[in-house]
Amino acid sequence: MATLAAPAFAAPIERSDGGFLSWLGTTDHKRIGYLYLFTATGFLLWGGGEAMLMRWQLRAPNQHFLSAEQYNQLFTMHGTTMIFLVVMPLSAAFFNLLVPLQIGARDVAFPRLNAFSYWVYLLGGLFISVPIIFNAGPNGGWFGYAPLTTTTYSPGLNIDFWVAGLQILGISSLAAGFNFITTIINMRAPGMNLMRMPMFTWMAFVVQFLIVLAFPVITIALVFLLFDRFFGTNFYEIAAGADPLLWQHLFWIFGHPEVYILVLPAFGLVSEVLPTFSQKPLFGYPVMVYSGILIGFLGFGVWAHHMFAVGMGPIADTVFGVTTMLIAIPTGVKIFNWIFTMWGGSVRFTTASMFAIGLVAMFTIGGISGVMHSSPPADLQQTDTYFVVAHFHYVLFGGSLMGLFAGIYYYYPKLTGHLLDEGLGKWHFWLNLIGSNLAFFPMHFSGLLGMPRRIYTYDANQGWDTFNLLSSIGAFIVGFATLILVYNMLVNRKRGRLAGNNPWGAGTLEWSIPSPPPVYNFAEIPRVTSRYPVWDLTAPELTAAVPHTLRGDEMVTAQVGGVSAGQMSVPADRRPAAAAGAGLHAPPARVPSAEELGIPIPYTTTKPFFTALGIIVMFGGLLLTRMENKIPGWAVLALGAATLVGGLYWWLTSPLEPEHEHAGAHGAAPHHAHAH
Amino acid sequence: MDSFAMPDVIVPAAGVEHTYTTTGLPHRKIGIWAFIGSECMLFASLISTYLIYKGRSVVGPFPHEAWTDPSTGHHFRAILNIPVTSASTFVLLMSSLAMVLALAAVENRDKPKVTMGEKILGSSKLWLFMTALLGTTFLGFQAFEFTSFVHEGVSIRTNLFGSSFFTLTGFHGAHVTAGVLWLCTMLAVDFKRGLGPKDALNVDIMALYWHFVDVVWIAIFTLVYLIR
Amino acid sequence: MTSPESHHGQTAAALAAQGHLEGAVHEHPTWSTYWKVATILTVITVAEVWCYYVPSFVASVWFVPVLLALSALKFGIVVLFYMHLKYDHKLFRALFTGPLIVAMFTIVALLFLFGKVAVRLGLLS
Structure with missing residues (x-):
């Protein structure tokens, strides 16, 4: 029982080995989270570099440091990189690291599928970002409007890389989506009922549904574009009678839920950080849950507000304007809940909490300019100007990324066992806050003065010069701040101050186990009796108002006239002493290995990697068919398909972990999942 | 609840702990249902596009009306062949029947079978084979349909109808093909070592996928073929 | 989306009642x-x-x-x-009908937007 915890300042567990093959074949959700975190950080520098180049060009009027074509590739890849290769994977890093720990599970439902998701992401990310080095990068904007992106107007390979790359990245997100839906539904520890799940896990749950419902739509839109480009179909051929709005509608049916896919995980992280550093339970937990679900549903009903300028008519404009205004309500509810969480709490200003508070402020600004767009007449003035650029950078940089930065400072010690440097962290925060406001706030003005987005240079004396100079200075400050973060992460990965189980005095389940957690996470599956199982033991006065149950898996109910009145509060002195997190104050002890505890651990396997590789080779072959001689292309495509199918069979007919060998491997089905 | 008596912390009995799931349901079945939900959106996008582009092709041939090419004077009859597709629809429906019988046979493998009827109904090999055979027959119908359409003058490049029709039905056909491969794999396992109740879950998720593909065809048959 | 309290308290019951975990009812x-x-x-x-x-x-x-x-x-x-689905766990019903509703809604909305279906709203039409 005392094995749940290591001593507060024991040396962190050394990862068993750092060999290349062990990483290539890992199925441990924490290691996969680690890979996601560092890969996405690498792409953050890459996408940030692209932004720096653009801001250098725009620092003054009439600059020709970049050509128009180079600029097109840069803004396309900046958007694509930041959305698909940075913010989504950073969120995925936290899904991987946190979801099993927060629900009291030993891994995700399908560990090998999880590894597959990561490898598809890495290879697909390289596939889509490398071409820009050879001046063949995608150049149609991150939303790649057809017919602009059809072969008539974009004959080169640029758009082919984009179409194939996004298709590949979609596979990664979908696979992860099915995996986490199953994990959250089915792997919660006894007593971890849905209304006790930490808010990050809740937001992750909503996001997985958004992913599995939104990505098929862009998959089909991209299939149409792929067929148009490679097989001469007519989906986006206006001369054949095609509708130029088809792509826009399909894209934004995906694109708007995507906005919530990007921001909800950050909301979840902030909802973890703020209670800890206010030493108060999250204010209005059920309302936070319901507003998250409502945002998810409404998110599918607002897409056409991206298209007011195309002229859809008064009815469509009205409907989508109204739904857009509606979705601001649950979002605003969250802002107020965070403020009331801090209200009256003893707020500690660490880097993590400063970034979280920064999100609340910055996202509010982005949210308000968002509501401005919901009115079609106002939107007509703002659309395609720098005002919109300002809006979505406040939402995605001030919102998503600042939330994710808060998450990095907060959870890095859980992942590595070492704290990040707080001094450097504060430098990062302040430079980041000042720089991003200096970069993005003036864009509101340059936009309202009429500066269109995506122009590669501009003439002097239009009133934009000063604003652009300020934006450029701000952008470079942000770039420098990001380097501080990366330096901090690299230097303190193994040398930072030791964290112990619970460096921040947090209340949720992941803080009851050692940092970094042992491969099996929980020596014994915990039994959860409230929303803050760790606080129940360390600071019961904090959780007095939170519903409790005695044993975890049953409701403590009061009968009122034969009707159950639901959960009641159990006084601290009557709570079971040995709840989850028992042994928090246990004496120093060695953390036993999985073998010693008899916990089966999935085999290390490279099969998911090779299956992922097959997909990339397939799409590579497809692109090669654009050559004069089509034979090599089709040969490579066939090779990729064979690797994919062979890899799948090889994977699905092999057991996940030792125990299954005796149970009789019944995994012959070509289904991508093998139960844990 | 008392039957689940536990020590103070959480120590479900060894063995139980490993297969413990919150809902008592197996992971893979939840996974396949989430996948099917996602597929709903995939086919919704394809079907929407077909319907949006219906009647918007600039040139023929058309699915439900005859058309004379003004430049060549060549006459094309209405393309869709309802009798053939009705037959293939029936075949796919019957494959779903064979699939549920295969699942029932796997689940009841250990029950004694005496009469000829019980033996036939209880043969998972027979019903898996029948499902795969009917699925392949459906694909044969589709291959016949596609080639005859191309011969009659409508390919995936001809017009909006051709593009959206071949892509929609082609995606469905690709799903059927994947299902047939899955069925054949399962049949091979059945021949190799016999499928029993412990394999019922694997057959069940395959059956769910197969029926979903059938259900999509039900929608396609009405929306594409019958409604003019 | 499953209802928030739907699984509360039924974990042990599910385990005890089923005996084995194949799950399909x-x-x-x-x-x-x-x-x-x-x-x-x-x-x-x-x-x-x-x-x-x-x-x-x-x-x-x-x-x-x-x-x-x-x-x-x-x-x-x-x-x-x-x-x-008639016989199975209600979770599966939720996992299927939720996405199905979103899908149907999307199809109908798109048909409206592309003028395939029209509503006459008197003054607005």
């Missing part, structure tokens, strides 16, 4: 149900195709609604009986 219908369902599906399909060949019916306003209703009926029957 084994009250699947039997052969007699299956062939009756197949017969009904065949009859509906025949009715649909028959509708197609009656010119006066094709010309009437009932043609499209009747065909849609018939195929929805077939859809429902297959999902309820062959995919045994």
Whole structure:
């Protein structure tokens, strides 16, 4: 029982080995989270570099440091990189690291599928970002409007890389989506009922549904574009009678839920950080849950507000304007809940909490300019100007990324066992806050003065010069701040101050186990009796108002006239002493290995990697068919398909972990999942 | 609840702990249902596009009306062949029947079978084979349909109808093909070592996928073929 | 989306009641149900195709609604009986109907937006 915890300042567990093959074949959700975190950080520098180049060009009027074509590739890849290769994977890093720990599970439902998701992401990310080095990068904007992106107007390979790359990245997100839906539904520890799940896990749950419902739509839109480009179909051929709005509608049916896919995980992280550093339970937990679900549903009903300028008519404009205004309500509810969480709490200003508070402020600004767009007449003035650029950078940089930065400072010690440097962290925060406001706030003005987005240079004396100079200075400050973060992460990965189980005095389940957690996470599956199982033991006065149950898996109910009145509060002195997190104050002890505890651990396997590789080779072959001689292309495509199918069979007919060998491997089905 | 008596912390009995799931349901079945939900959106996008582009092709041939090419004077009859597709629809429906019988046979493998009827109904090999055979027959119908359409003058490049029709039905056909491969794999396992109740879950998720593909065809048959 | 409290307190009960964890509720219908369902599906399909060949019916306003209703009926029957949602855990029903509703909503909204379906709103039209 005392094995749940290591001593507060024991040396962190050394990862068993750092060999290349062990990483290539890992199925441990924490290691996969680690890979996601560092890969996405690498792409953050890459996408940030692209932004720096653009801001250098725009620092003054009439600059020709970049050509128009180079600029097109840069803004396309900046958007694509930041959305698909940075913010989504950073969120995925936290899904991987946190979801099993927060629900009291030993891994995700399908560990090998999880590894597959990561490898598809890495290879697909390289596939889509490398071409820009050879001046063949995608150049149609991150939303790649057809017919602009059809072969008539974009004959080169640029758009082919984009179409194939996004298709590949979609596979990664979908696979992860099915995996986490199953994990959250089915792997919660006894007593971890849905209304006790930490808010990050809740937001992750909503996001997985958004992913599995939104990505098929862009998959089909991209299939149409792929067929148009490679097989001469007519989906986006206006001369054949095609509708130029088809792509826009399909894209934004995906694109708007995507906005919530990007921001909800950050909301979840902030909802973890703020209670800890206010030493108060999250204010209005059920309302936070319901507003998250409502945002998810409404998110599918607002897409056409991206298209007011195309002229859809008064009815469509009205409907989508109204739904857009509606979705601001649950979002605003969250802002107020965070403020009331801090209200009256003893707020500690660490880097993590400063970034979280920064999100609340910055996202509010982005949210308000968002509501401005919901009115079609106002939107007509703002659309395609720098005002919109300002809006979505406040939402995605001030919102998503600042939330994710808060998450990095907060959870890095859980992942590595070492704290990040707080001094450097504060430098990062302040430079980041000042720089991003200096970069993005003036864009509101340059936009309202009429500066269109995506122009590669501009003439002097239009009133934009000063604003652009300020934006450029701000952008470079942000770039420098990001380097501080990366330096901090690299230097303190193994040398930072030791964290112990619970460096921040947090209340949720992941803080009851050692940092970094042992491969099996929980020596014994915990039994959860409230929303803050760790606080129940360390600071019961904090959780007095939170519903409790005695044993975890049953409701403590009061009968009122034969009707159950639901959960009641159990006084601290009557709570079971040995709840989850028992042994928090246990004496120093060695953390036993999985073998010693008899916990089966999935085999290390490279099969998911090779299956992922097959997909990339397939799409590579497809692109090669654009050559004069089509034979090599089709040969490579066939090779990729064979690797994919062979890899799948090889994977699905092999057991996940030792125990299954005796149970009789019944995994012959070509289904991508093998139960844990 | 008392039957689940536990020590103070959480120590479900060894063995139980490993297969413990919150809902008592197996992971893979939840996974396949989430996948099917996602597929709903995939086919919704394809079907929407077909319907949006219906009647918007600039040139023929058309699915439900005859058309004379003004430049060549060549006459094309209405393309869709309802009798053939009705037959293939029936075949796919019957494959779903064979699939549920295969699942029932796997689940009841250990029950004694005496009469000829019980033996036939209880043969998972027979019903898996029948499902795969009917699925392949459906694909044969589709291959016949596609080639005859191309011969009659409508390919995936001809017009909006051709593009959206071949892509929609082609995606469905690709799903059927994947299902047939899955069925054949399962049949091979059945021949190799016999499928029993412990394999019922694997057959069940395959059956769910197969029926979903059938259900999509039900929608396609009405929306594409019958409604003019 | 599952309802937030739906699994509360049933974890141990589920474990205890099931004995094994295959999860599928084994009250699947039997052969007699299956062939009756197949017969009904065949009859509906025949009715649909028959509708197609009656010119006066094709010309009437009932043609499209009747065909849609018939195929929805077939859809429902297959999902309820062959995919045994009628007998299975309500979680699976939620996992299927939620996305199905979003999908139907999307199709209908797109048909409106592309002018395939129109509502006459008096003043606005």
